[in-house]
Amino acid sequence: MTAPDPTGWRALRNTIHQRILDGTYGPGARLPRDADLAMELGCARTTVQRAMRALADEGLIERKRKGGTRVLARPVTRATFDIPVAREEVKATGRAYGYQLVAREIAPSPHSVTAAMGLSAPERMLRAQALHLADRRPFMFEDRWISLATVPEIAGVDLAVESANEWLLAHRPYSHYTLRFSAANATAAQAELLGARAGDALFVIERCTWLGTAPITCVTALAPPGYALISRA
Amino acid sequence: MTAPDPTGWRALRNTIHQRILDGTYGPGARLPRDADLAMELGCARTTVQRAMRALADEGLIERKRKGGTRVLARPVTRATFDIPVAREEVKATGRAYGYQLVAREIAPSPHSVTAAMGLSAPERMLRAQALHLADRRPFMFEDRWISLATVPEIAGVDLAVESANEWLLAHRPYSHYTLRFSAANATAAQAELLGARAGDALFVIERCTWLGTAPITCVTALAPPGYALISRA
């Protein structure tokens, strides 16, 4: 009983999805009005609305006032990823989590960080480089800049004990972010830290967060070969 | 007027979000019952529900029957990516799209593909290798296996003209997928095709799709250095 037959608006959602899959409503086709579908399927328009909104959120259909509802001709693959805290990600695989501060300094932000944060001029920031471990082996290396203007308290936190990421999440929630995935060859220094060879392909996650318009932090996280992000739907 | 002050349930959503950000509802804290919030904010419970559901979808709060609503202590970054068709992705950046079939064969599926598709034994499948171009330069290389058992018609399609991906999207919609992002060093052959150097870090997207339980296709897409996936919220 892994998937009990859904009832209610989920059933409706599936019915409509099925009709899209089997061609009843082909790519680009227009669907009946909510009211008509409600009549046909014997439920309230509100319920149809609900099912339709779910399908629209998934990127399967497009809804426009007066224009009606139509099946998207070129569906995109809409993938949702949950980027967990390193600790959770490690523990989820049943391994022991470890954390190690590699370096800490206060310095003017480099141009790349200044720009990414949307600042007009470099600022003095806290830079923390740290290593996340899984079963004592390198799992991910992060190079983080934290705005002292926005989060002055971070200067007094002992980052050798608590990861900057976790401290920030607990004390300084963010309202916006940008996220960037890419690949890069490991430098000699990075390879050394990650237990890889220079030139190895690393998975790169760059993330910046803001609270309102105030920048909080920008971090570049590097994962050694073997790391992958997975999604399914 | 980029962001007209929201009204209705969006305003409510923002109000609650704000209270989470400013600590009124701290990490792990329990929020008032929907009915109470509705009373306090002067609206119907339905409207609170709507706002709450939005926040829950974003991964900010957790709702449980009888348990009430609470702020997640360790919020994950929930990122949504739209993986577009290569043609659209290229055109979105204002460059000219090009497509080129590199190789086509019918062969038994290798173990990796057989396993990824959830099959118990290898099957004869169509393999198509193709290159997507942006302004005549390599943009992405894809190595695709298509199940002839599920999509026999594909054998009769001239893949030199139409990309397998676009043909499949138009004729054989999928109901489920898996998606995997990683990084890999380019082999000599891959580097050659992508106009890169052997060993360069490539961004790897692996995707398999199904219609119900029938496997449709598995594709490995390789992007040359410089490629990145971006999300913001």
Place this chain on the structure above:
DNA sequence: AACGATAATATGTATGCACTTATTTTGTCA
């Protein structure tokens, strides 16, 4: 104290209705 049935509770879902808003269609006038 341990267990299990039972009650209480907060969210989930469904419905009918009224009204709003974006967008297209239509119609009129220049």
Place this chain on the structure above:
DNA sequence: TGACAAAATAAGTGCATACATATTATCGTT
């Protein structure tokens, strides 16, 4: 013919209400 105003349309939103369902809390029995 074209441009602009007005009407029509289909989805979006809000509310009051009722009932469903999952979870937790309570209480009585052994």
